Amino acid sequence: MNTSRAILLKLASVAGFVSMAALIKAASDGVPPGQAVFFRSLFAIPVILVWLYLDGNLKRGLRTKNPLGHLWRGLLGTTAMGLNFSALGLLPLPEVTAIFFAAPILTVIFAAMFLGEQVRAFRLTAVGLGLVGVLIILSPRLTAFSEGDVSTVQTLGAVLALMAATFAALAKIFVRKLVGIEHPATIVFYFSLTAVCLSALTFPFGWAWPSPVEMTFLVLAGVIGGVSQGLLTTAFRHAEAALIAPFDYASMLLSLLIGYFIFAEVPTVPMLAGAALVIAAGILIIWRERQLGLERGKGRQAMGPGGQ
Template identity: 40%
Template sequence: MPSAVSPAVSSRTGFGIGMMLLGMVGMVAMDACAKWLSGAYPINQIVFFRMAFGLLPALVLVWAEGGWPSLRSGNLKMQALRALAGAGAIFAFFTSLRYLGLAEATAIAFVAPLVVTALSVPLLGESVGWRRWTAVTVGFVGAMIILRPGSEAFQWAAILPLAAGVCYALALITTRVLARTDANAAIVFWNALIIAVAAGLSLPFAWVTPSWGDLGLFALMGLLGGVSIYWITLAFRNAPAAVLAPFDYSALLWSTLIGWLIWRELPDAWVWAGAVLLIGSGLYVLYRETRAKTA
């Protein structure tokens, strides 16, 4: 019996999965650069270089989507709100990397898709059934297993990737609103520019002159972040979100591998147990949302 999926569609989906995996590797490598630099440089400086160098790949996306006209925005207020949420996410996450292992911080930040579901009710007026609320609850239990509040293993810094996940969720929600009026290029470019300018204004108050080697690492970090966003954009253009979602969680595998290779860090059993609940809940929420849209 002939396949129901044409070779062209299958090829595009495979390409999309490849781009998603590449994007996740790039994002984790960017985080590793930030973690390495965080021991010697203030966080505002790390954020500034991340966004400033990240503007270069963003310009490629602008060119791919039709040039400067693609930067027109129909909702400047929402662009500013998205940048504010994005700034909160990156400042909190990069700060957490000073104190936590790369994989541990990554695992906690996986709370973001669940926060999107929870906040979509009051902010977007969406309907969420009991099954998805149950999955959100289970996911937050997973986050608490990783955090272990009240125990001797609890670290205050573990709150930072949780806060980053909440801010990132707010950024995703504003992106949903902006997607109705603005091109991807406008969303990516203005977000990077606004955060870069805001972080740049703080540099006189906290600045360490980098060595040439570290300046190269700053540039690599920013380029990796910008290029990874472009790769992930290509992924969503070629494959459905439901297909790509499991590969999004490959970031935990890459962060574990890189964390072990560079810092000899390995997550403990509690982190893995909580991560399983977080990832499973996130995938189930996506499954329910996909069914609701196709029903």
């Protein structure tokens, strides 16, 4: 084990995924979400193939025992990515990031529903704390909880972000099933391939020729996303999953900095308060899973933010 290297790799992957989200957001005015998913996934594939080759896992990564499982995981993960990219075009980057932190919390609920995992009082309390945090973040965006008028665009963005978290949590359930028979490299590769094919189906409903600047953003998003996935998977080889998983939440700080300095997005008090509760709940769940000896490492290797 090399804990310091693992943490550095994890933080580098987190920075990459946040930068990727910022690039997608920057291109969102002129590029439909489905098209953004297509380019992000397409340009990640060469990076993933090179990573697999250098890692000595190219043949293993291309061989699958469960193509139908990859299809379902790809369908859910691609939907989560598309919804997340849609939300990025409608809401501030830190707010989308904070809402998406609901995914690990929802995964606990879905694991109990679909995998038969026992969820006792401690994790139930953490789940409840996280859901309260999500409601605090969402409250200013939903007419039913706000004073005065709320932009329909903002309300839609909040709903899309929460739906993205839900689909990402469902995708993680399928990843947990796949890791029992598939190598993480296989899951990463076939997700990108499935995302390219599925997102291409959206072209008849919305296609826009990207400007040179937008195309640059999309290519960079794909390349950075692929590199970040490789860094993430490599990080888990140097330390236990439970040790480095909490560093996912560094993305909140990075999102706040990028949102403020690049997009002039000023965080609100409800967003910060809600995010603090959701992050606390997520860390408590990770800590409790470590205490219970639940194996999440391989699943986390095969999942980036947003099912990406």
